[in-house]
Amino acid sequence: MSASNPTPGGPLVEGPHDPEHDPTASYALEPDYVSALTSRIAATSGRTHEVRSPLNGAPLAHVPQSSTTDVAEAFARARRAQESWARVPVAERAAALLRLHDLVLDRQDEIVDLIVWESGKARKHAFDEPLHIALTARYYGRTAGEHLGTQRKLGVVPGLTRVEVNRVPKGVVGIISPWNYPFTMALCDGLPALAAGNAVVIKPDAQTMLSAALGAQLLEEAGFPADLWQVVAGPGDEIGTAVIGHADYLCFTGSTATGRIVARGCADRLIGCSLELGGKNPLLVLRDADVERAAEGAVRASFSNSGQLCVSTERIFVADQVYDRFVERFVARTQAMTLGATLEWGNDMGPLISQAQLDTVTAHVEDAVAKGARVLAGGKARPDLGPYFFEPTILEHVTPDMTCFGHETFGPVVSIYRFHDEADAIARANEGDYGLNASVYTRDGSRGRAVAAQIRCGTVNVNEAFGAVFASIDSPMGGMRQSGMGRRQGAEGILRYTEPQSVATQRLIRIAPMLGMSDELYGKVMTANLRLMKKLGRP
Incomplete structure (x- = not known):
């Protein structure tokens, strides 16, 4: 990097x-x-x-x-x-x-x-x-x-x-x-x-x-x-x-x-x-996925804003048939990322927001490594770049006893898992209490949408990291289960701020007996009207 x-x-x-002599x-x-x-x-x-600025502590x-x-x-x-x-x-x-x-x-x-x-x-x-x-x-x-x-x-x-x-x-x-x-x-x-x-x-x-x-x-x-x-x-x-x-x-x-x-x-x-x-968002790479496109998307999904976004990917499930090729390209793309504390264009990732966030990320990675996880890329803090830098990190062999397996890291750390059966991958993606965002990569869009419908997340992107939903303001965005309630964007995003008020105006007749009707006759007339409305197909 x-x-x-x-x-x-x-x-x-x-x-x-004077960046040559004092980069911070x-x-x-x-x-x-x-x-x-x-x-x-x-x-x-x-x-x-x-x-203070996370760029340089100033x-x-x-x-x-x-x-x-x-x-x-x-x-x-x-x-x-x-x-x-x-x-x-x-x-x-x-x-x-x-x-x-x-x-x-x-x-x-x-x-x-x-x-x-x-x-x-x-x-x-x-x-x-x-x-x-x-x-x-x-x-x-x-x-x-x-x-x-x-x-x-x-x-x-x-x-x-x-x-x-x-x-x-x-x-x-x-x-x-x-x-x-x-x-x-x-x-x-x-x-x-x-x-x-x-x-x-x-x-x-x-x-x-x-x-x-x-x-x-x-x-x-x-x-x-x-x-x-x-x-x-x-x-x-x-x-x-x-x-x-x-x-x-x-x-x-x-x-x-x-x-x-x-x-x-x-x-x-x-x-x-x-x-x-919160979220512990999954990304699925199906056996027919375009590996290069999936690897590029996985980098953005996992490391945009140093992984500090609610819809960031923290779990990647990859089909056996493409696992080795995907890992090779994902690791290569991650290692090629440019890190920097700068206001200029050109960097792929900046620092974390604070010491507290750095401490959390460090603790999750150290815990995983101590319990047997393998670091495929990154894995360490970079104080030489700025106060709160941590390298974009890919972990393999993450198990349920590791903190990062089910807890949200909210940093540039992602775990990668192999799967053979697609139904098993969907079940594993649905594990845990969260359900905010997911991604599915496949060359078959209809198949991707069918898989998406089985994932219990409020938003699912097919062949994209998170931007397709996030930028489509007409579509609702939010979480299922412990990832939240309610939605932003779309009709739901504005109607939540209003109270619906029903106003009914009645013409000619009242909703009560009239014209000398007894209560009993009124009941019979209303019953006949209900049956007629059903026959006419009225809701």
Whole structure:
């Protein structure tokens, strides 16, 4: 694996740079730029949290921290703004989303720079984030009217009962977003909430507050009212709990363990929630797969964003007939990856987000090796490249007694297994408690879709790692079993933020005895009508 040194990019950075002598030279974001972003956080506690870049350990910002009082006031401001926003025609809300689409594309270099500084990910993986937000903004900008428009339903008496269903916004939506996709996850769930007439209060992860704050700035520049989108900051057990305590609906992306806590808090308040949680995602390489294409896809599936994404592959099942060829190509492609802590294009993988994440990955690999796993590629930390680097790692002979067998690593580690019987491979892919994402590689698309239908995951990609579903915004995305509940994207992704309200208008006759009918005669007439409606084929 080759490496490259950090290089500053764009107008956001300042400071000395001498990669030849100091590959982890210290850089800083422009103070005025940081100040403009952090001013968008509702925080009066006087406390701050220092954020350092995973690229080189340099300090990026001291982020103001919110108090529970700040959270309450943020919700109060959001509620006032939401009352007016709900009366804004859907077409005007949609127009703001389309303006955001253009802004994000115009400002993509700035967005990507900031994402890389905060998360450390390779630039090509950071680029996925403004791309996904542009896709999301355009989709809901074009389809909000279709999803939210009043719908006609069948009335009990044909021609005389008119029934309509309205979509009423929930109110103020709380969002708790993760660090691994700091711009995408801060915005993608909130955009349909805004389109549906809601306000949003978001608590991003402490490690990536600046990317989320930039998202808030872009929303205001696109024409959304300033108080409609509130940002708060602080520890999850304090500020996250306060967000749950005030929200009318809660959207959470993160670990399954934390998701359970969030779900209990929402249940206590009888509010709805959607949760995208952990995964131990499988990739199946069938005996007729294009080996080269499968190996290329497996690299992206396993090592994009250093494996720090919920839909990342951590288990690969390969048919006997192609196992040796696939392993040879997968290992070769992995060993050819370019690692680097840099803002420039060209790297295949950056560092992990933090020391805690590095410790988890190291512990999983060391445990597996100590118990007999074989390292086919990678297998060790690379402090020479940056504080939190771990090589992209392929393990063979992983067994159930190893931690990485069934527990999510959330890092650049994947285990590879041989299979002979396709039914057995599907059964093994379905083992465990998770069910978020899967991939199937085969030259026969219809066969791939048939296999996909048997895998208990919320999304399955055929001949692709994860991007086919993730980028197809019209399709719902989420997990089964302990990988979550609810869906983002598509109709489900916007309707979750609304309450269906049925309005029925009755003409001429009432739903009760009339014209001198007795209750008994009314019962007979209604019974005869029910039998007639069945004969006529009415639902």
